[in-house]
Amino acid sequence: MEIEVCNLETERLLLRKLNMSDLEDYIEFRSNADLHKFLSTKPKDNVKDYKKSLKSIVKSYISKAPRLIWAIIFKDKNKLVGTISIENYLCAHKLCELGWSVNVNYQGKGIASEAGHALINHLFGNCDINRIYASIWQGNEASKKLALKLGFMHEGTDRQARFKNGKFLDVLNFGLLKTEWETLNKNKKM
Numbered sequence: 553m554e555i556e557v558c559n560l561e562t563e564r565l566l567l568r569k570l571n572m573s574d575l576e577d578y579i580e581f582r583s584n585a586d587l588h589k590f591l592s593t594k595p596k597d598n599v600k601d602y603k604k605s606l607k608s609i610v611k612s613y614i615s616k617a618p619r620l621i622w623a624i625i626f627k628d629k630n631k632l633v634g635t636i637s638i639e640n641y642l643c644a645h646k647l648c649e650l651g652w653s654v655n656v657n658y659q660g661k662g663i664a665s666e667a668g669h670a671l672i673n674h675l676f677g678n679c680d681i682n683r684i685y686a687s688i689w690q691g692n693e694a695s696k697k698l699a700l701k702l703g704f705m706h707e708g709t710d711r712q713a714r715f716k717n718g719k720f721l722d723v724l725n726f727g728l729l730k731t732e733w734e735t736l737n738k739n740k741k742m
């Protein structure tokens with residue numbers, strides 16, 4: 553089954569495709585070095601590079617790229633405050649990886665929890681996905697807490713699987729199965 557970046561709405565957020573009018577917010581969001589502490593990315597050198605990066609995301613919506621990126625829009629301010637993405641989608645195995653990032657100035661407000669919950673509901677509810685996983689670098693407490701809050705389970709650790717700033721870091725593997733998500737939802741309704 554093909555998965556597309558469609559609009560998903562929650563109480564405070566709209567998840568939608570990015571477009572070029574998000575550029576200013578995109579730069580604000582991606583240019584803070586703290587955002588990249590546990591990512592393999594780093595801030596870009598200039599506005600031109602951010603424009604190129606945003607353009608390639610916008611282009612990816614028509615080229616059926618293996619990576620699907622949703623903008624997280626804070627509805628009250630009509631502002632891009634982060635992204636949530638599907639990576640490594642394996643249709644035959646009904647599984648995908650989730651990646652999440654929120655503008656440093658908007659972190660700790662439950663935005664990733666709200667966006668993650670909406671996308672997971674969509675993937676299990678409408679997209680024939682059976683397993684979602686997240687790969688979280690050692691030390692990324694916020695991301696670990698988020699994964700656990702969303703119902704993921706720590707399944708194992710790839711030791712010294714990443715190298716950043718002269719140090720090897722473990723990668724923690726978190727996974728969530730559709731059956732577990734169904735049980736979580738059932739318990740919530742009781």
Ligand SMILES: CC(C)(COP(=O)(O)OP(=O)(O)OC[C@H]1O[C@@H](n2cnc3c(N)ncnc32)[C@H](O)[C@@H]1OP(=O)(O)O)[C@@H](O)C(=O)NCCC(=O)NCCS
Nearest residue numbers: 590652653654659660661662663664665693694695697698
């Ligand atoms: C991980 C990230 C997306 C979380 O976004 P967020 O919108 O701040 O998350 P939420 O506000 O929904 O919080 C989720 C949980 O993490 C906790 N949390 C948030 N920031 C935290 C921090 N710095 N340290 C410890 N826990 C933290 C929250 O308290 C919450 O748990 P709780 O509801 O039990 O209190 C954000 O920190 C981020 O963008 N980090 C940089 C990019 C990154 O590392 N992405 C992940 C790659 S695997």
